[in-house]
Amino acid sequence: MAEKCVRVRVPGTSANCGPGFDCLGLACTVYNDLELRLTREPGLSITMTGEGATNIPCDNRNIVWRSAQYLLEKAGKDKEYRGAVIHMENRVPLSRGLGSSATAIVAGLTAANALIGNPFNRREILQFATNIEGHPDNVAPAIFGGFTVNAVTNGRVDCFSFLPRFRMKFVVAVPNFPLSTRMARKVLPTEVPMKDAIFNIGRASMLVAALTRGNERYLRLGLDDALHQPYRAELIPGMYDVFKAARRAGAAGATLSGAGPCLIAYVLERRHAEEAVGKAMLEAFRKHDVDARILTLDLDTHGAQILK
Template sequence: MGMHKTVRVAVPATTANMGPGFDCLGMALNLYNEIYMSISGDKLSIEVEGEGAMDISRDEQNIVYRAARRVYAELGQPVPGLTIKLVNKIPTSRGLGSSAAAIVGGLTAANRLTGERLSQERLLELATELEGHPDNVAPALLGGIVISVLQDSKVHYLRIDPPAGLNTVVAIPDFPLSTRAAREVLPQRVSLQEAVFNLSRAALLVGALCEKRLDLLQVAGQDVLHQPHRANLVPGMKEVMAAARQAGALNVTLSGAGPTVIALTCGAEEAVAASMQHSFKQAGVNCHTKVLIPTIDGAQIIWFN
């Protein structure tokens, strides 16, 4: 027997919600987790480098492994031993889609190892099933900006290319925030007025992105459904958002469930980054900033040999 083939997959970070598009809008960013996967006898071996290396499990609980196992189950095949190496650049529990990247990466890698028998649509459904909602997994798999609607376990989606010239600045605090904790602070009921506030802005946001009307992003990016309730979980959030706008950001929101704050920009990135860092520091929070570019590519198979 010759050596088993190894597949190498890169999956982008994603930012969900983009303000008003709660649980339905997400965008891929050029920060990647890489997954190397090969079949190896009957033992599971997992190695992790980079972000999350201290806390990512290396046994059958590992999310990448669980996603791979789901592909084998779908194909009705026994799960072989797998050797998995993760090289992570996406910080964990920060609102940048690290779990979505792990799920999409595991599915994509295992699908390649088994002969690419599952369609992208099916992979998206499996990813959504594993993650619980499609807002991050859809752009992680498909790239670009994706609007997703989950109905009866089917994901109906529309993918759009990010407007040219649109950049982002992320301020990533050095503390984690679990998505579950960030969800628990949200009210189960909202007023009609709040519902209209968000849906009018979500509609305007999608239109503005399609028509490349960056001037509309400020108004279109507002939200009352989730951000105000999460402000207490992220010290300095409101001040950081105000500071970034002051420094020239087009729009500023929480990335996913937070605590990362993301500014959409078209120029002035350095000033926006400095203002966000300074503002977080005044609230007693250390953070690091990155300029990330929206990417049209989702999960990519880099090589298979």
């Protein structure tokens, strides 16, 4: 009997949203698609097109396959399905801070779950994805869409997802160099001053309040950070100049996207400033000899979806 095939679409994400280090995230309208067929015989066939097609492993190290295997083991189906045919269509830039690894993890879990009859709900998929990724800030919005607030208690993940009260465009400057999450975490201190912790608690709280109430003034205030961006600035030439340029051109603010090096500007849709903001960000980067390209994205409101 021929094995079934499923196709999944997962949005890219931007983690941290400025002050919400490892806690806040959003899903945006750039997508990776996965086609998965589980086989009863061992063996892997993995093909891919698009971003990172020449750099992603096509063997047992592949994160999509490892995630699918993880779910099959949890369901007690790993002895029944020992191989897979995988095709990936990648549009999320690799190692740039837009959640490419999270899309692969969520895609593998979601597709494998669908193929064995959906024994796990989205909350359980989130727990599995967090166990694999190590933190929920990227995988949560990839699963649920919108903005997400995440908390981990003794390894258990809770996630609150919501949509903001105003429509925004996300203008993302994608530099022409990658930055590994490992390197971006390596520059962070193990302890921070109390004043910086208080600063970020206030800003993260203000950001969520501004988004849920639709308050532009406090959105601007809520995007500032003292815990991770100041330390990572040395890895991204001109980062703060790009932030300033985006604000001057009409953005409510800009942040480092995830671990970077992408920088993401938040632009209220009614201001129609996304084109000017993109040009300003590119010009600011050029002054620091960094070539970049612009992605203008919307908020994804659905998260991972099975394609019919």
